[in-house]
Amino acid sequence: MTRYSRQTRLLAAIDCIIFGFDGQELKVLLIHRAFEPEKGKWSLMGGFIQPDEGFEEAASRILLQLTGLKGVYLEQLHAFGDPARDPIERTVSVAYFALIDIHKYEKQLSEEYHPEWFPIGSIPKLIFDHARIIEMGKEKLRYKAALHPILFELLPEKFTIPQLQSLYEGIYETGLDKRNFSRKVLSTGLLIKLKDKEKTSSKKGAFYYKLDKRRYQAKFQAFLNIIPNAHKLS
Amino acid sequence: MTRYSRQTRLLAAIDCIIFGFDGQELKVLLIHRAFEPEKGKWSLMGGFIQPDEGFEEAASRILLQLTGLKGVYLEQLHAFGDPARDPIERTVSVAYFALIDIHKYEKQLSEEYHPEWFPIGSIPKLIFDHARIIEMGKEKLRYKAALHPILFELLPEKFTIPQLQSLYEGIYETGLDKRNFSRKVLSTGLLIKLKDKEKTSSKKGAFYYKLDKRRYQAKFQAFLNIIPNAHKLS
């Protein structure tokens, strides 16, 4: 026996939602689709799964192609299998989302795709079901970030507490009390205070912190509860 | 343009983890695989995705085939894509998990598969990567049930609070204080007390409750936090 008989075979693709944070709002990196159909339209970065390539492997490859980045936070979001989602030929898509430091991304790498960052609230019209994929990705990011310290993946190695707070405020589109916020994040024990300050955004300057990577690994599953009333989230 | 050229096509299957609760422990329904390879070995219930069939649709079909049940709680768990997971031919699997009332399941329906319930702690050797799929399913169920009221799906329409508590204790393999437990579940406002009692398991008898379906829909996203120290879960 070498194959299963009388079964339909189909294409499998990976699509990546690439999230970044510019200091103000959550953004998504989109490309101009490189081939027909819908060539030139806005799309998530994606690609077909190659023979002998696993899903994570394919997702990393695609991410590397567009951003030049390796070792990035990458998580499977959902598999999309509507028979009509690609009009040319049935293609299932396994969607991943990646969290990257937006400053590490070098635009010039990928001339071919003319990528651009879009605020999560102003996504252009997208091909196929990519709008729905992004919607689900945004929800999962909010959900997960309310419980686990993953948003650090969107920041540079050194960051200030006000920057971290802006990030949470941007993701949840809400204001947070800075006294409560700082008390909570510091109480996790995940942050190490550095000696230098970030001075561009205030006269006084804010101390830099970095992640305590050992504890980050260990406490990853711990619930942060940064967001008051996280249970009211959709 | 009718097809994408130079891309490999592959098989796509659905596998279903069917969870049930017998009053003592969490169980999984397994079958004897019906065809080669590994014919007769223990396996999750599954099947190939048919042309023009979406994932949820396929998962429902497969569940119906084995259990005769419709309208069951069904959620996508994860897509598995290791190129070598099926030795015959590359097959990706989209795994779903279902929560059913174990008493509604009628064994005789599915002669073909010789299905059996196994306690989650005593799963036999399974084909392919099904052991890992179940492991992930168990974790996701625990994770999700700590935050959302999904375990009701495992109980009959009418149930008592002691039964509900046994369920939580079974899922989390822990003991719970009945005073605190009852206070918490009642405070959700999801339960409606009925006038009759369940009398088989105690002399005094325990009042039946049923779910308030309106509030269940509305509060589904609400965090229950039934499990003290849920953040210590793996």
Place this chain on the structure above:
DNA sequence: GCAATTCGTGTCAAAGTAACACTTATATTT
């Protein structure tokens, strides 16, 4: 009518949460 069993409930101390305002450090302006 006595014993045995499981159901059902209340209190209290501790921890966690959310609301709230002022001082500090520094750069810029006058």
Place this chain on the structure above:
DNA sequence: AAATATAAGTGTTACTTTGACACGAATTGC
């Protein structure tokens, strides 16, 4: 050099939630 403007950093208090803990109530079988 003094005044001003700006964002950083910090502490207290009231309230809510949590977890630990024990006994009376209802019923059955002996």
